[in-house]
Amino acid sequence: MKKITLKLFRYNPETDTKPHYDTFEMEAAPTDRVLDLLEKVKGYEDGTLSFRRSCAHGVCGSCAMRVNGENKLACKTLMQDLKGNKVVVEPILGLPVQKDLIVDMEPFFDNYKKVMPFFINDDPKPEKERIQSIEEQERFDDTAKCILCGACTTSCPSFWSNDEYVGPAAIVNAHRFIFDSRDQGASERLEILNDQFGVYRCRTIFNCTVACPREIEITKAIGEVKKVIATGNLE
Amino acid sequence: MTSRKVVKRGFSLDYIMWLFMRLSALVLYVVGLTGLTVALVIGARTQTDISTIIRWMFFPNPMHVANSDIVNLDAFRNEFWNILQYIAIFFGVTHGMNGLRIVVEDFMGSTIWRTLWRGFIFFLWIFIILLASSVILAS
Numbered sequence: 001m002k003k004i005t006l007k008l009f010r011y012n013p014e015t016d017t018k019p020h021y022d023t024f025e026m027e028a029a030p031t032d033r034v035l036d037l038l039e040k041v042k043g044y045e046d047g048t049l050s051f052r053r054s055c056a057h058g059v060c061g062s063c064a065m066r067v068n069g070e071n072k073l074a075c076k077t078l079m080q081d082l083k084g085n086k087v088v089v090e091p092i093l094g095l096p097v098q099k100d101l102i103v104d105m106e107p108f109f110d111n112y113k114k115v116m117p118f119f120i121n122d123d124p125k126p127e128k129e130r131i132q133s134i135e136e137q138e139r140f141d142d143t144a145k146c147i148l149c150g151a152c153t154t155s156c157p158s159f160w161s162n163d164e165y166v167g168p169a170a171i172v173n174a175h176r177f178i179f180d181s182r183d184q185g186a187s188e189r190l191e192i193l194n195d196q197f198g199v200y201r202c203r204t205i206f207n208c209t210v211a212c213p214r215e216i217e218i219t220k221a222i223g224e225v226k227k228v229i230a231t232g233n234l235e
Numbered sequence: 236m237t238s239r240k241v242v243k244r245g246f247s248l249d250y251i252m253w254l255f256m257r258l259s260a261l262v263l264y265v266v267g268l269t270g271l272t273v274a275l276v277i278g279a280r281t282q283t284d285i286s287t288i289i290r291w292m293f294f295p296n297p298m299h300v301a302n303s304d305i306v307n308l309d310a311f312r313n314e315f316w317n318i319l320q321y322i323a324i325f326f327g328v329t330h331g332m333n334g335l336r337i338v339v340e341d342f343m344g345s346t347i348w349r350t351l352w353r354g355f356i357f358f359l360w361i362f363i364i365l366l367a368s369s370v371i372l373a374s
Contacts (some may be wrong), residue, residue, distance in 0.1 A: 159339045196340055201251040229250060 061149030
């Protein structure tokens with residue numbers, strides 16, 4: 001156990017005119033997660049602290065937040081992986097803060113919906129299932145891991161400056177279907193992404209790849225989508 | 236299942252400019268290096284100054300060395316250099332103006348200001364191309 005200082009971004013739209021930070025001193029074990037620290041504050045220090053959490057095991061994507069300036073899932077960030085004894089926790093950037101660490105995710109999901117992130121196939125349903133080879137599945141295996149936490153999109157300066165940009169998460173989810181051999185909506189999705197607020201707002205700075213808690217190679221996926229737009233070849 | 240091998244290729248302004256930005260950067264390197272080499276050949280090391288070399292790199296125009304000690308400029312008053320100037324100006328200005336357009340689209344919301352800025356950048360692009368053309372023709 002070591003003594004740490006936890007500095008939290010606080011904002012209550014009902015009482016505060018502008019955000020401020022609260023600081024808490026506490027003991028933390030190397031195996032404690034940032035989410036555990038937040039639970040400790042909410043349970044024992046200040047019950048008004050607001051943050052999203054659900055599965056607490058890195059699957060649901062609810063607890064994306066900025067930890068020491070980097071987008072992370074609070075439930076996957078261990079104290080032993082953070083440098084120093086001070087932990088600063090802030091909401092993810094680029095989306096309106098609703099309260100404390102909670103942001104309005106609607107603009108994020110609006111962009112997500114634009115790329116039609118669902119399976120499209122108008123062929124008659126087969127009797128059993130739509131067969132796909134292992135190789136065909138591997139083509140979009142990486143991007144299928146996305147949990148929609150928003151860590152990538154909210155780490156992207158292009159998105160910070162203009163939220164009309166669909167953002168890395170939407171492109172990742174478009175990639176998941178564009179490269180699915182069973183799907184038939186690739187052309188429509190590529191048309192949406194071949195727009196001034198589509199893939200060309202990506203400047204390949206790799207913030208998204210670093211931020212992704214699922215370790216998806218996001219910039220590579222965006223590059224693959226750009227390549228399909230240029231060549232028309234899905235292979 | 237191999238139902239979809241090819242999809243419709245996308246052509247949009249952003250796609251074309253995305254390609255253009257990469258290709259024009261390569262072209263500008265070639266033009267710049269050609270200009271630098273020629274600047275050295277015509278005696279840049281001893282007879283001109285750094286500003287002349289830079290001007291010659293990006294806009295190889297004999298008027299730029301008129302005040303130097305290079306006696307005979309006829310070798311640089313021909314179609315080859317005029318074409319090189321046109322290439323440098325067209326690719327350089329278009330590359331730069333598209334960069335400005337991208338900055339505007341990054342930071343301006345979808346308001347009337349974005350349209351006005353786009354229009355201003357377009358006319359600025361035309362103006363600089365015309366101005367440079369008149370300099371090239373006069374040289």
